[in-house]
Amino acid sequence: MENRDGLPIDWKCMMDYSSAMIQSIDLQGNFLYYNDAFRKTLGYTDNEMKYLNVWKLLSPSSRRTYEEVLQLVKEGKEPGERELTFVSASGGEVVLSGLISISKSTTGEIYGTTEFYRVYAYVDAPFYIDKSFRKEHDAQKSLDYPHGNYDGNMVLGLADLNSPVNRFLDSIYDLVFFKDIHGVYRGCNKNFAELLNLPKEQILGRNDYDLYTDEIADIFVSKDQQIFKDLTPRKNEEWNTRNDGSRNYIETLKTPYFGPNNQLMGVLGVSRDITERKLAEERLEENERLLDIYFTQSLSGKFFMMLDHPVKWRQENHDSALKEIYHNLKMNRINPAMVSLYGISEDALLENTIVKEVFTDIEEGKDHWLSLLHKGHHQMVLEKKKKSGETLYISSDYTCLYDSYGQVLGFFGNQRDITKEIHAEEERKTRELYLQKILETATDGYYAVNEKLIIIDVNEAYCRMSGYTKEELIGSSIFIHTVKEEEEGVLERTKKILETGSALFESRHQKKDGTAFDVEISVSVLSDPDTIFINFIRDITERKQLESYFLIEKDLFKNTIHSAADAVISTDDHGIVIIMNSMAEQMTGWNQDEAYGKKLEEILHVEDRNGNPIGDIAKDCISRSETVEFSQDHRIVAKNGSAVFVELSASPISGSGSETIGAVVMFKDVTRRRAEMKNIEDLSFRDALTGLYNRRFLNETIASKEELLGLPLTIMVVDVNGLKLTNDAFGHSVGDALLQAVGRICKEVTRPGDIICRTGGDEFVILLPNSDRAQAKALKDRIVSVASKTHVESMHVSLAIGYSVMRHSEEHFDDLFAEADNNMYRNKLRYGKTVKKRTMEKLVQKLNTKHPEVINHAKEVSNYAIKLAQVIGLEENELENIRLAANYHDIGKVMVPKELLKKKEKLTDKEVSQVRKHAELGYQLLKEVDEYKHIAEVVLSHHEWWNGTGYPQNLKGYDIPRAARIISVADAYETMTGKHSYRKPLSKEDAVKELRNFSGIQFDPDLVELFIQKVLNEI
CATH class of the missing domain: 3.30.450.20 (PAS domain)
Structure with missing residues (x-):
């Protein structure tokens, strides 16, 4: 018989009352059992133990030791004797020593450990001993402390400084001392004497108050008394500061010493310099702290996926090992960036994440797995779909983790969202291709x-x-x-x-x-x-020829100037205008007669890119005897004040000798070319439909100007409700008009400095510098108010809006954008369904206006279908579904031209195909509205034939939904007997005959007979 702890009753009773400390631990470090001796030794209550595990009780250094213990247990190896330091309820430490054994179930499965301990030593709190720890005393003073009556040879030998015992102690590296029960030092080795910087003779026969300050002596004496009381060793650390400012650590273990007759003789102390160990532990703790900071604060997602047990990787038999690794990996630890990357909680990631979600499937990505396990490292880019349907690109780096035997323990992953980089690179390539096309056609x-x-x-x-x-x-x-x-x-x-x-x-x-x-x-x-x-x-070969002709003959030069396509002005050697052609007249606003005899700078006003005037360029080139040129960043201001950008050059004219006789100024209007280049750049930042900025502009604005946008900065996300349904129902032209209307609303209610972008199909983003939450709320209300008064195709404009506010420059824009986006989706969930339902109502109104016969036909079909459904005994909810489906079975005809539905002549194959599309169109419309999506399949299938030759899916027999088969019979009968503009109605008898002729071909034969016998006969 076993109790709830899985332990036999008689064994449990023995352990409960055992003075030995006993506990049982599972493979995760949780307590399966502990007895009172263990609990009381550490000073915890039963209630406190309920919330503790072994990791919380162990000291940091012993936790690492215990990790090794559990790893050995998982591998089926006995840990054996171990010494571990536990933390007591008072905060002190107790060193327990004992045997740790593997625990197995009755089926032989390893489930944990059974551990038997004894107190090895109590660990006292560390304390500091300053440089003045030693008390000065008179070395010649005779001390008379009681010696006691001891039988031990060791004590007798300690009195003789040259005895074998003293020589042995002096050879020990550790610091050794012995005090009797009165606290008098009866022996020590030379290393201990050197620590006190005293000869042995001045130590022996004295107590702690003779050697140390009273404060330190009090500590030593109180600890000795505790040892005499509970007869248990005690351990403590002490340190002092060296001359160079560094610390020197000493660990001392004091043990009660008993004589040959088991009488208590005193305390035997062994001290050891542990400075190197302490420094190593401090470095290790610092490294672990820095690694933890790096892990938790890294902007890239980091995680560990670990195996339950190590797996040996052999390349020659890798299939079985690969499957074992793949199916046993579990998410072990993740950082906050990982949570942000995948957009789900840490608990969900740790508990539900499977390997292929953060790496790849074992079948599809086998080569990636083999590369990782062969090389120990692998890199790849993952493509993931967000809930919104947007593709997420993740740069992933994986590293295998091994134990000391080279077995695989798991792997470490490092992931970073590179979606923006991917899209930016794609946009860059597109722009380069566009610019290359311009260059090629120039x-x-x-x-x-x-x-x-x-x-x-x-x-x-x-x-x-x-x-x-x-x-x-x-x-x-x-x-x-x-x-x-x-x-x-x-x-x-x-x-x-x-x-x-x-x-x-x-x-x-x-x-x-x-x-x-x-x-x-x-x-x-x-x-x-x-x-x-x-x-x-x-x-410019032709232009240069013109210049050379001017040197040959003045009249020929003049004629050439007037026929040149570029604007040309010639001056004399003083910069006085002599000739200007018609193009120069047009561009400056001066004619030849007005300009003649005037200084060039009066006629030709040239400015640089900053609006600064350029002086007389004719005089400049004449004085320098070289051509002066200006790029298209310069412009000329005409007589009427208008300005155009130009490319301009002024060259000196040489006479028959080497003298300069004038200058020729040539310029041409490059305003259009500059505008075209500017337009090319603007097109890459503008949304073609609304004229607003696009996502690319938003990304570049945030990347380059985030620090320039005034705080607080509001990020507002605006989403158009029901856009897809509007496109499906009314066509993309109406959807485009809806988006343009939203763009106009946003521009109407925002300030000149606000930035409005259309970032996706139905999404707009508005950046509002210097706007707090109250201002953002007011703007949201204004947008909603204006939108509610705006109609597109008789429909109200409905928007889902969310926003967030950046108050500090340390906040990340992506985080704030995600918050605004989430707020928008909550708003959309609240109002989106209402919008879709209103859209369907408008659609029915449109159908009634466009095809009134279709609505009347639907009502009759609904009546017949309900009666037939009642005959076969359908439940009330099924009757309601059939009524809805019958009313909406021809809703797709709203997209069919009116003339086709009323055409009396035989339809062409193309027209038949166009009419038949109404079933699929109706399906697409209905599935977008939550209230109607459950009848979408029925509407899609109401033209399927019993023999499988119907449309659109060629369903056959009972594969056709029952509701669709019912509506098919009702639809056919009403079409034959009802009043329609495109055909004469049949009599009831002729219609019944047609139904029977197509029973088992077009219609469900059982439903046809029920319809004729139970529905029509009662009309």
Whole structure:
């Protein structure tokens, strides 16, 4: 007979009253049994023991020892004799020594341990001994303490400092001393004497009050008295501070000493320097503390999955070992980042997580498992689906954990959400492809070179200019197309461009066939991460020819200027305007007659990117005798105050000699080109439907400006209720109109500085700088109020809104966004169903307006179907379902053109297919509304035929839902006998005949007969 502890009654009684300390522990460290001797020794009550396990009672160092004990037990190995330190109820420590044995059930299964202990020593609290611990005394003073009457040879031998006993003690590394029952030192070794910095002669015959300060002597004497009282060893730690500030630790074990006749003679003390051990323990504790901080505070998810027992991994027989490992791994420990990553509680993760959810399935991902177990380490990217349907990408790193025998204990995992990085990379590639397309279709040439002046990219336009192919240019030095006379200036010009960041200049390039051509080059420098020079090249051979013609003949030059496509103004050597062509007149607002004789700076007002005026560029180029160029970041301000961005250059004109006789200024309007480039950039940040910012803009704003957004910052998530149902019911054009209406509402009620983004199909996010919770609540109420007054296709706009407020810069935006998103979903759960139900009501109204015959037909079908259902004895809830399904069986026809439903002529195959879609459309609409989703399958199947030739699923016989078979009979009869614009009604007799003709083909034969006999005959 056994009691509830699984122990035989007679054995339990023996252990209950045994003076030995006895306990039984399971494999997790929980108490299966303990006797009073064990409990009382540690000073706990029975009630306190109910809430304790062995881990809470052991000292930190003994916990590690006990982990080894349980591991040996799990492996079937006997732990044997062990010495463990337990913490008592008073906070002190007691060293217990004894035998630990394996405990097995009657079936031989190991379930824990049985442990028998005895008190080895009581551990006193550590105390500090300062440098003045020793009391000075007169070494010559004669001391007379009672010696007692002892029989032991050891005590007699200690009196003689040269005795064999003393020589033996001096050879011991530990510090040894002996005090009699009066506290008088009767013996010690030289190491103990050195600790006190006294010769033995000045120690022996004295007590603690002679050698130590009274405070320390009181401690030593009280501990000695406790030993004499309970005759049990005591252990304590003491430390002092060295001259260098470090600590010196000493551990002392005092044991009662008995003579040959078992009489108590005194205390034998053995002390040992444990400084190195204590320092090692402190380092270990610090390392464990730092590791725990790293584990719990890491931003990446970390977890341990451990096996119940170690498994030997052998590559030659890995299938069975792999299955054993896979099916026995359990989540052991996770950090807060892991909880945040998966969005479920820590308890749920620990209790319910299976291996494939954090790694991969053993069948589909066998190669990943083999890689991890062969190499001990594996990396991969997991794809997980959130509840919202969004894909989550997780970068995962796994490491095998082994025991000292090389057996697998489990593995450690490190996971990080890289969804944003994946999406950012995809967006970057898309944008690069888009920009590459622009470059390829541009008429200007383009090429990019690295800091070594090697061409790394080029477009087709420059290939046409130079006569080279892409393959010939990419990887070649730019000197492949540089004329010899320009080569020396290339490096110097490169240095200047690196300093300024951009440049606009003219050069001469050489084609593949050796001919040279003049080019204008606009260069910009990109320096993240590598230095890249972006070059846009225009062939200006014709322009240069015009300049040369001017030197030949003034009239020819004038005619050429007037025919040039770019704006041209020529001045004399004092910067006075002489000639300007029609394009220059248009761009400046000055005509030739008005401008002639005036200074160029009066006619041509040039500003830099910051709006600062540029001086007289004609005089500048004349004084420098070189071309002055300005990039498209400059603009000119016309006479009427309008401004346009330009590319501009001013070149000196030389006379027949070397003198400069004037300047020619050429410029062209690049406003449109700048706008196109700006538009390209804007398109990548805008939602095409609403014109609001998109998710990409939101992500970049948060990444680059989070610290600039004023606190408190409100993050508001707005979700459009019933968008999918609206799209299905009324078409995507109505759904688009609904989204546009929501965008207008958000813009109407927010402030100019607020940021509104459409981040998904039906989701909007609003950032409200300098807005607290009260302001956020007010904005939410305004949005709801305006939305309730806004109609799209006669439907109210309904929104689910949630928000959160960031008050401190230390808070993470992702956490606040998740909080707002959760609040939105709670709001959506509260009102979403109502919106869907209203949408269905609007849909029925639309159907009644568009096809009134369909509604009347549905009512009649419902009446017939209910009567037939009553005949076969269906329950009230089934009757209600059939009534609903019959009323809505043609709801999908709201999407079918009116003319098809009223067409009297035979429908074409395409038209038949279009009409037949109404069953699937009705199914899609109904399953979106909780109140109607249970009848969706019935509506989908009401055109299935008994013989399996119906639509849309070709169901047959009893595979067709019974409610659908009932509605099919009622529908057919009403269609034949009812009044419809597209056909004449049949008589009751003819309709009955048709039903019987198709009984067993289209209709359930049993239902046809019941309908005819029980329903129609009673009408």
